[in-house]
Amino acid sequence: MLEAKLSEAGILKRLLDAIKELVSDANFECTEEGINLQAMDNSHVALVSVKLDAVGFKRYRCDRPMPLGVNLTSLTKVLKCAKDDDTCTLTAADDADVLSLTYEARNTDRIAEYEMKLMDIDTDTLGIPDTDYDARVTLPSSEFSRIVRDLSQLGESVRIEVSKDGVRFVSEGEAANGNILLRHTDTSGVNGKKGDSSKVKKEEDDGEDEAEANEEENEEEEDEDGEKKKKVKKEKVKKEAGEDVEMNGEEEEGDEEFKAESDGEEEQDQEESSTKKRKKAPSKSEKPAKKAKKGKSKDDDGDDAPDGVRIEMNQHVNLTFSLKYLVNFSKSASLSNVVQLMMSNDVPLLVSYDFNQGFIRYYLAPKIGDD
Template identity: 65%
Template sequence: MLEAKLAEAGTLKKLLDAIKELVTDANFECNEEGLNLQAMDNSHVALVAVHLEAAGFKRYRCDRPMPLGVNLSSLTKVLKCAKDDDECTLKAADEADVLNLVYEAKNSDRIAEYDMKLMDIDSDTLGIPDTDYDAEVTMPSAEFARIVRDLSALGESVRIEVSKEGVRFASEGESANGSILLKKDGEPDRVLTDKEKKAQKARERGEEPEEDDEEEGDEPKEKKIKKEKVKKEKDVDEDVEMDQEEKDEEEFKANSDDEEEKSEAGDDDEERAARSGRKRQTARPSLPRKPKRPRVRERRTRRTSPALFNFGMNSHVSLTFSLKYLVNFSKSTSLTNTVQLRMSNEVPLLVDYDFGQGFVRYYLAPKIGDE
């Protein structure tokens, strides 16, 4: 049985609007990790891969792996009946031929329920190999959508070139040519391999990256001894610092206790004088007051989103692609603010839209022999 509840139906609506023109019918493969969709367009030039993580759902349950064959156009029509902020629940029994969708309004008691017929779709899941790309470009998704839309008015193809100068998008048409160059200060970064990226993510999580045993075994003994010696010296320094902190803390407590006893004695004298009806003026020792620090008013500036454009390269890359497909890919702009382009010579372009609950990835084969 499958039961997947999304906090907002708008996420699924935006997702289907982005891919429905490339793919007509497809299987949503459901498993304990989430929902996956992988399909190619009719011309077998572009491939789309969608993943919705189980953690991104408000409630998720999938007892066993199961495919949901759907017509994306029909599913889009059913989802239009829901508001963007409605809670959307997908339900399907084992070996069922119907997908049940329930929409729950947040501001009212309205609950809408729809049933959509499922399809038997024979499709093979393609294994996408891990590729170490020569160039990676991260840019605002709205900027990418604008570039491909503007250049599509001039021609049918676009040449994407990544060099030390920057990232250039160029299109040549019958009546006009266009070229857009995106630059950044400094040298381009180096593109990390998959292994290096995994190690970097492990460090960000505070974990130690995995290292080969051979490298650890080949480490000279002298180097290990030096490391242990430095570690011991560091521990001794930390112990000395801790002892000094404890002494300072004890002195501070002793001084504060004396001041409290003096203030309590003065208060007792005042109470006795009040009871006897005599006005007694107590001479309390005047303690030196600490000078007040000038109050610095912190000026808070509203942080805007940092510059989203960045690129890295290991070698010069120049490839030509169909603008018609790139315009379709750019419809995923509503899902996230950034898009990443990954390129290597004679390898399909990867257009990656990574949003909070999953990702949408498009693969597009380059044009060969098209100047």
């Protein structure tokens, strides 16, 4: 039996919107590790690979591996009946020919149930070899969408060239040509050299350690001053207690003087403790700020948009692709803020989007010659 509950139905909606124009019918392969989909378009030029990890579901159960053959157009229509923030539960028996979808509203006052028929689809799972790509470009998915959309107005093909100057997108049409260059904007440097960024990180860590050491030193000095004052105070008390004064008036005066001195010292101690607190407060507020800043620079998870374009290049790459497919791929920008383009000469282009529940990857064969 399969039971998979997603916290938001909008994830499935955006996923299907990105692949429904490439693939009409596909098998969702369900295993205990998650749900996978792999399919090629009708012309066998592009391949799409989707993975939804089991840990990304609110609740997931799959007793044995089972394929769910669905028509993506029909599934899209059923998913349109759900709100984006509704929880979506997919259920199917082991040998069932029906997939059940249950939508629950956030306030649980609305529960909708739908069923769609499953199909028997004979497809061969293609083994995707691990490839060491010569160039990797990481950029905001919105920027990639804009580039391919703009260039698609001029021509049918785009030439993507990765060099030491950056990544260049060139489209040549009958009436107009387009040329867009994106330069490397990350401090790590071209060819994936991250010496500058690691140096900055090291300097930040050194500065942070030095600040902590100074703070501990100040605290120790303040503690030593406090202990000295307490010791002086005790000596005064012992000295005044050891003196025998016969006159009552003098005793009262001594008591009043001791009381005044002790009150003054207590006020001084309170002022010092408040000063100590004021000194500690900024250091506590500064540490999380530095850590947050470091965490923000990590954009490998794909949840946050990078500051700019990152280029890692081992050698010069120059390939031509169909813009029609790249425009379809760019629809996955609704799933992730970051896109990665991985290229090698005479090897299909890999366009990868990573999101919280898993990933979606597209493989596109390059154009050869004038075709």
